[in-house]
Amino acid sequence: MSVLATEPPRERALHHRLLHLLASQIELRMILVIIVVMACLSLISPYFLTVSNLFNVMDQSVVVGLIAIGQTLVILIGGIDLSVGSLVGVTGIVLGLTSMGAGLYVGIAACLAAGALGGLLNGVVITYGGVAAFVVTLGTMSIGRSMAYVLSNASSITELPPGIANISGTVDGLPVNFTCLIVLYALGWWFLTYAKGGRTLYAIGSNVEAARVAGLSITLWSVLAYVASGVMSAIAAIFLASRVLSIDPIGGAGLELDSIAAVVIGGASLFGGRGSIVGTLAGVFIMVFIRNGLNLLNVSPYWQGTAIGSIIIAAVLIERLLSRAPGQR
Amino acid sequence: MAGASFELAAGEVHALVGANGAGKSTLSRIISGHLQADRGVIRLEGREIRHAGSREAIRSGIVMVTQETSLAPDLSVLENIMLPRLGMPGTLRWRELRAQARTLVAEFGDEIGLHLDTPVRELSTGQRQLVEIAKALALDSRIIIFDEPTAPLSPHESETLFEIIRGLAARGRGLIFVSHRLEEIFEVTDRVTILREGHVVAAGEPTATLTQGELVRLMVGRELSNIYSNPGNTPSRSEGQPVLRVRHLSCPPRVRDVSFEVHGGEILGLAGLVGAGRSETLETIFGLRHAAGGTIELRGHPFRARSPRDAIRAGIGFVPEDRRRQGIVPDFSVRENLLLAHLGRHAGPGLGYGACTEAVGKLLELLELPRHRVLDANMLTFSGGMQQKAILARWLVLDPQLLLLDEPTRGVDISTRSSIYALLRRIAAQGVACVVVSSDFEEVIGLADRIVVLSDGTDVTDIPSRLVDIEKLAMFAAPRSSAQRTHSVLASLVRQTGGVAYWIAIEGDRVYCFDRVGDDGAADPGFSGGAFPQVTDTNIPAALQQPTERVVSDGSRRTLLAPIRGRRGHSLGLVGLTLAGLPPGFDAAALCRRIQTTLSVSAEAA
Numbered sequence: 001m002s003v004l005a006t007e008p009p010r011e012r013a014l015h016h017r018l019l020h021l022l023a024s025q026i027e028l029r030m031i032l033v034i035i036v037v038m039a040c041l042s043l044i045s046p047y048f049l050t051v052s053n054l055f056n057v058m059d060q061s062v063v064v065g066l067i068a069i070g071q072t073l074v075i076l077i078g079g080i081d082l083s084v085g086s087l088v089g090v091t092g093i094v095l096g097l098t099s100m101g102a103g104l105y106v107g108i109a110a111c112l113a114a115g116a117l118g119g120l121l122n123g124v125v126i127t128y129g130g131v132a133a134f135v136v137t138l139g140t141m142s143i144g145r146s147m148a149y150v151l152s153n154a155s156s157i158t159e160l161p162p163g164i165a166n167i168s169g170t171v172d173g174l175p176v177n178f179t180c181l182i183v184l185y186a187l188g189w190w191f192l193t194y195a196k197g198g199r200t201l202y203a204i205g206s207n208v209e210a211a212r213v214a215g216l217s218i219t220l221w222s223v224l225a226y227v228a229s230g231v232m233s234a235i236a237a238i239f240l241a242s243r244v245l246s247i248d249p250i251g252g253a254g255l256e257l258d259s260i261a262a263v264v265i266g267g268a269s270l271f272g273g274r275g276s277i278v279g280t281l282a283g284v285f286i287m288v289f290i291r292n293g294l295n296l297l298n299v300s301p302y303w304q305g306t307a308i309g310s311i312i313i314a315a316v317l318i319e320r321l322l323s324r325a326p327g328q329r
Numbered sequence: 330m331a332g333a334s335f336e337l338a339a340g341e342v343h344a345l346v347g348a349n350g351a352g353k354s355t356l357s358r359i360i361s362g363h364l365q366a367d368r369g370v371i372r373l374e375g376r377e378i379r380h381a382g383s384r385e386a387i388r389s390g391i392v393m394v395t396q397e398t399s400l401a402p403d404l405s406v407l408e409n410i411m412l413p414r415l416g417m418p419g420t421l422r423w424r425e426l427r428a429q430a431r432t433l434v435a436e437f438g439d440e441i442g443l444h445l446d447t448p449v450r451e452l453s454t455g456q457r458q459l460v461e462i463a464k465a466l467a468l469d470s471r472i473i474i475f476d477e478p479t480a481p482l483s484p485h486e487s488e489t490l491f492e493i494i495r496g497l498a499a500r501g502r503g504l505i506f507v508s509h510r511l512e513e514i515f516e517v518t519d520r521v522t523i524l525r526e527g528h529v530v531a532a533g534e535p536t537a538t539l540t541q542g543e544l545v546r547l548m549v550g551r552e553l554s555n556i557y558s559n560p561g562n563t564p565s566r567s568e569g570q571p572v573l574r575v576r577h578l579s580c581p582p583r584v585r586d587v588s589f590e591v592h593g594g595e596i597l598g599l600a601g602l603v604g605a606g607r608s609e610t611l612e613t614i615f616g617l618r619h620a621a622g623g624t625i626e627l628r629g630h631p632f633r634a635r636s637p638r639d640a641i642r643a644g645i646g647f648v649p650e651d652r653r654r655q656g657i658v659p660d661f662s663v664r665e666n667l668l669l670a671h672l673g674r675h676a677g678p679g680l681g682y683g684a685c686t687e688a689v690g691k692l693l694e695l696l697e698l699p700r701h702r703v704l705d706a707n708m709l710t711f712s713g714g715m716q717q718k719a720i721l722a723r724w725l726v727l728d729p730q731l732l733l734l735d736e737p738t739r740g741v742d743i744s745t746r747s748s749i750y751a752l753l754r755r756i757a758a759q760g761v762a763c764v765v766v767s768s769d770f771e772e773v774i775g776l777a778d779r780i781v782v783l784s785d786g787t788d789v790t791d792i793p794s795r796l797v798d799i800e801k802l803a804m805f806a807a808p809r810s811s812a813q814r815t816h817s818v819l820a821s822l823v824r825q826t827g828g829v830a831y832w833i834a835i836e837g838d839r840v841y842c843f844d845r846v847g848d849d850g851a852a853d854p855g856f857s858g859g860a861f862p863q864v865t866d867t868n869i870p871a872a873l874q875q876p877t878e879r880v881v882s883d884g885s886r887r888t889l890l891a892p893i894r895g896r897r898g899h900s901l902g903l904v905g906l907t908l909a910g911l912p913p914g915f916d917a918a919a920l921c922r923r924i925q926t927t928l929s930v931s932a933e934a935a
Binding site for chain 2: 205
């Protein structure tokens with residue numbers, strides 16, 4: 001203790017912070033798992049560690065990665081958002097329809113607004129109405145997909161403004177979409193670690209009554225978590241459109257489960273209060289790597305679901321067994 | 330736990346005591362099969378037993394009453410009481426189970442208001458504890474372990490429980506009684522085993538051979554003279570503007586009409602039974618509930634909190650009753666738990682933790698918490714007392730003007746309790762107004778400067794703590810529903826003879842009036858319900874100075890006082906009747922007898 005006390009305070013704080021980061025064991029374990037997965041895959045397939053394949057993997061991680069940010073915020077407060085896939089579908093259609101007439105920027109604005117509106121609807125009904133998040137988002141999942149079909153007359157939109165392809169291009173060799181993803185994750189990490197709202201989300205998920213008694217703004221931040229999830233879906237829809245250069249009303253189907261899987265693999269508790277954005281990013285990479293690896297190995301698509309499902313369960317099971325310290329829940 | 334031995338005989342009540350962390354919970358959990366011992370044996374009637382789980386322990390006749398953790402909130406009272414039956418072979422006969430449950434619940438008395446079909450989530454903490462107890466009784470076990478059963482119970486409920494415990498012991502059951510409250514140990518147990526840091530320091534001593542002081546010394550390993558730091562005779566600081574003034578506050582269903590005020594530097598006790606509306610009053614002031622009527626003033630300005638946030642910004646702090654449910658954020662470190670209320674008040678987008686580092690350091694010093702061990706640790710690894718100190722500290726970070734505390738020492742061991750009392754004294758000495766809710770009458774009297782007693786959502790008296798003792802507080806606190814009998818007797822007396830009838834106790838030169846009926850000015854005894862004047866200041870000093878069962882005259886006023894006693898012979902005060910003149914054929918002796926036979930047993934409930 002006396003040794004510690006004689007250290008200059010500033011240096012100690014930095015040193016402390018670094019230690020703290022490393023001691024968040026879940027991230028450390030995740031990075032370890034990623035390295036193991038990458039090592040295995042590169043041994044099995046010589047093609048895995050090539051630059052073009054790694055760029056491919058980055059590209060594939062963008063859409064699910066964006067959605068997983070919003071899903072992390074929602075799961076941290078003990079909620080769940082099943083509507084994200086459908087929101088990608090309907091906000092994509094909004095993007096396509098408005099950008100055809102009014103140009104790309106208006107289209108993007110409308111798309112983001114639609115995502116925020118969908119998230120707001122989820123958040124308000126869940127928080128103020130007191131309905132279970134699972135039920136509400138199950139409903140909006142159905143509504144969103146249906147709206148996508150209604151608005152698009154059930155047909156794909158292929159006439160898009162040419163500028164949209166730039167979003168998936170590269171600047172100075174850096175892929176724009178992946179860079180955006182990393183920037184958003186960094187923002188998310190800052191928010192959850194150093195912002196009042198982020199800590200409030202953790203407190204809500206960990207013990208909402210205690211958070212209420214301490215005067216935290218529970219309803220505000222709960223609603224905002226769902227709004228963020230909606231906006232992330234809209235951003236994902238934009239990147240999806242720029243990559244395939246066509247917008248389909250069925251777009252984004254299945255992303256709700258992929259995003260939840262990524263968050264859970266990343267160490268979050270579905271009861272809230274536990275989880276981290278770095279863990280989620282690792283969860284996204286693990287999912288994408290394995291899917292990529294299965295493709296490289298020419299595993300039949302019919303079998304891929306079984307493989308990925310087993311890996312999700314195994315990953316979470318191992319994580320729970322490792323983290324079960326004596327005296328913990 | 331290290332090499333502890335324990336022995337329980339049939340037909341005895343055996344106390345298991347020790348400071349927090351001494352291992353009494355661990356020992357009881359090993360005996361009841363919740364935990365497995367690494368080494369050592371348990372013998373039941375000479376046979377060695379080893380339980381893999383609580384179900385096996387139940388089969389061999391051992392059951393533990395925990396602190397309201399093993400109830401299923403969505404199931405009814407009946408289903409919860411009979412829950413262990415689901416783990417037994419055979420079909421369930423609900424009709425029989427219902428009849429059995431009804432008998433068990435009836436033992437607690439009617440005023441508990443426990444209905445078999447109510448879902449447990451709608452019950453108060455005290456009622457839940459009673460369900461937990463009924464559940465253990467339903468198994469008709471040979472050994473029952475009570476782990477702090479009285480923590481959420483009112484004195485009357487505790488009293489009922491003790492009678493049940495004595496009855497079980499008389500029927501040859503072995504009972505283990507774990508408690509922090511020393512007076513209970515002396516009241517109900519036959520022998521005591523004392524644990525300290527996992528070792529037995531006194532094994533099966535007959536309770537009667539120990540004094541309270543010896544017990545405390547054995548528990549904490551040092552002398553603990555006066556656990557309350559109350560200077561005792563501090564004049565109540567009732568001059569100047571009160572920090573908080575509450576007028577006719579109502580918040581149905583529990584809070585009906587509550588008025589009181591508290592000044593800076595003063596500790597006000599809110600006493601009363603479970604369900605009297607004390608917690609709800611605090612929660613309404615703090616903005617967790619919305620008042621239906623009445624006014625609240627903070628430093629003379631009208632104030633109404635729509636949310637805890639408003640209250641916190643106005644300088645109010647609130648230490649809730651249930652630490653686990655309303656206090657601790659389990660996934661946060663101690664540091665972040667300490668700063669949680671700061672986070673609630675903080676206006677900017679960031680955390681503002683940096684600015685608090687110094688304040689936190691000072692607080693940890695004040696609380697005698699080791700900084701290097703505490704800050705990054707998990708709250709749940711600390712004892713109840715440490716957790717409670719941290720929750721208190723959470724508010725001290727904000728420098729509140731008014732601190733509301735709901736059962737601040739519940740589940741806290743005696744040595745930590747005394748340091749919490751000392752801390753509250755220091756906080757008050759800095760000019761903070763404190764309102765403390767406690768079910769422990771001894772604690773309220775020891776800690777508070779002044780006591781406001783609530784009963785059924787109404788304030789019944791406001792009395793300096795040095796003028797009152799536990800018995801009188803209990804009588805003031807008697808809920809209107811169970812004091813109904815006394816009240817109706819008073820009313821019928823007035824109907825019959827006119828004048829004024831009242832229920833009082835006399836202690837030294839003071840009279841304490843618990844209830845009064847009648848408003849005949851010529852017969853006015855000079856005090857009303859909730860008042861506690863000196864005998865010489867009343868209109869009937871002669872009658873009160875020497876209470877006899879005969880008519881005594883004070884000028885034109887004629888007074889008759891009838892002492893009433895409980896079933897075990899303890900005094901329940903006096904019922905009095907003052908008349909402006911005696912009606913013809915007034916038979917004082919017969920009237921006394923009638924009052925006594927009607928009230929002596931029923932008033933026990935009070």
